[in-house]
Amino acid sequence: MIEQAFNFNSPIKIGISACLAGDKVRFDSGHKRSNFCMDELAEYVEYVRFCPEVAIGLPIPRKTIRQVRVEDVIKVGPAHSDEDYAPDLAQYGKKVSDEHGAQLSGYIFCAKSPSCGMERVKIYNEAETGNTSEGIGIFAEQIMARNPLLPCEENGRLNDMHLRENFVMRVYVYKSWQELVVSHPGLHELTTFHARHKYLLMSHNYEAYRELGRLLAEGKGTDLEALRGTYIKGLMEALSRPARRKDQANTLSHLQGYFKKVLGKVEKQELCRAIDDYRIGQVPLQVPLTLLRHHLIMHPNDYLMQQVYFHPYPNELKLRYAI
Template sequence: MQAKLSSPIPVGISQCLIGDAVRFNASHKHSRLCTEQLGSLFTLIPFCPEVAVGLSTPRAPIRLVGDPAAPRVLGSKDPSLDLTVPLQHYAEQVTQRHPELCGFILMQKSPSCGMERVKVYRDNGHPATGTGSGAFAARLMARNPLLPVEEEGRLHDPVLCENFVTRVIVFAEWRELEHRGITPSRLLAFHARHKYLAMAHQQLQYRQLGPLLADLRQQDVQKVAERYFTLLMQCLKTPANRGGHSNALQHLAGHFKRVLSPHERQELSHLIDDYRRGQVPLVVPITLLKHHLLNHPDSYLGEQAYLQPHPAELSLRNAI
């Protein structure tokens, strides 16, 4: 059920989040969530765009100025200092030099690394009406639209954290598939493994995945694979809600209807309903499904990523 990856997953991270004192005031924003919990699964590769473009530590602060849709990064006290282009170029360099990255964790509210909701100022120094994205983060996401990217602050939300980790692992599994070579049979197996995971996230896009793979012998497999992975990552970017999870759980439960007793089927159905109503966490019906799978082995279900998309010791489904 769990992903079988050949090595730890490389994930980029804003350097201040690992405890390095690289912020403008020579402080850090060490995140134990990142270094201890997620660090057990990921190989965290640190980047500090502001240091990389030549700023010292400590340094005068910078901020976003102008149009929130395309702000400039200027010195807070010295507006003649314009770091917009250097920060954008550094994002290009990271993209080119680190194709191994399967995700990125950014520092929130930063004029360089903020993913969204970064304060923007007008030229006269007053706050603008909208917010923007840091220059490095915006270019990084533009150049890597499928790369799972999240802010450290948002990762404290259990749903967003579980979603980010799931997307990173799926991204890494796809990289492994590309390394081995994409063939029709491997592409179909990848889809079969991730079918219920996609079902839980976004029904409309999920329904488009299967038809993409119809009659692969008559299509360019590489082009189909690119379209498939783009759609899959777009699908997974929508965090699964209780309705989506319940739908996937019911479909999985349907595979056991001929081997479970009436009492066992009723118990499983009640637990799924309890989860849908918010009375139990997702781990409860998942655990019962895995128990039935242990007693009634099924090779197809045994390969389903949905039942264990990430290491159980992370406990990411205990709070959603």
């Protein structure tokens, strides 16, 4: 049986803006419930809900708040007001990081929020000229700065299927790493972890795969804690960009090579055609992957069966049907 990569000892915990979970905590007593988060992903993860505005004592309902640049300082408050909630929002971000950061395997923020936006948060200028710039939510900035490895996304960006798949994949990889680190892994365990993620990493960044492999190969006698830190930083950075179609096709071709001596002529042609059709965008990734999985079941290979690439997350999420 092909090994799956999500048999964990504890639930996958993902931080989420409470309004995305359906909590009526917005300025107008409403919510922005995410169907994907709550109707699809929720079956496989445990959400930890946060609303920075409510946490710092703002009421429901409340005046809308926005970011305003005053000289070189970003303030947060209602329009035409001297109130500034930025220090409290930043402090709450630090508190959440200190108390929950190590337990979280991902975070989903509410887009464009002055507290929770990951990017492109509108910043007004003090002169009220109508000119604006873009920044990061005050709370989100603290979470991301203090947890640089943590997979983070916004609800709006999760509507892009490539970004959605990439986020969920990173969450599962990071959770696997978190459980590995608890056991204080040695060089052998790190090398095994890297080997299991070979083709997943190759599909995103072939050079990173080679560099991280070289790092571990030369790791004997080095400080293990430093080695672990360098490795996971490189891994998460390499996986942070959705895999390009040509890199996925290259990875599929590498996997195809394992079957060249066991498949018949027709089977080889069928697999080649599926990979080529994927390469030119005629079919989703799921098509050639399904064929490869079938051949792997029919012609077992212990090394391939351990590859996270085949099952980076539950198949039921169907994330590879649309990329």
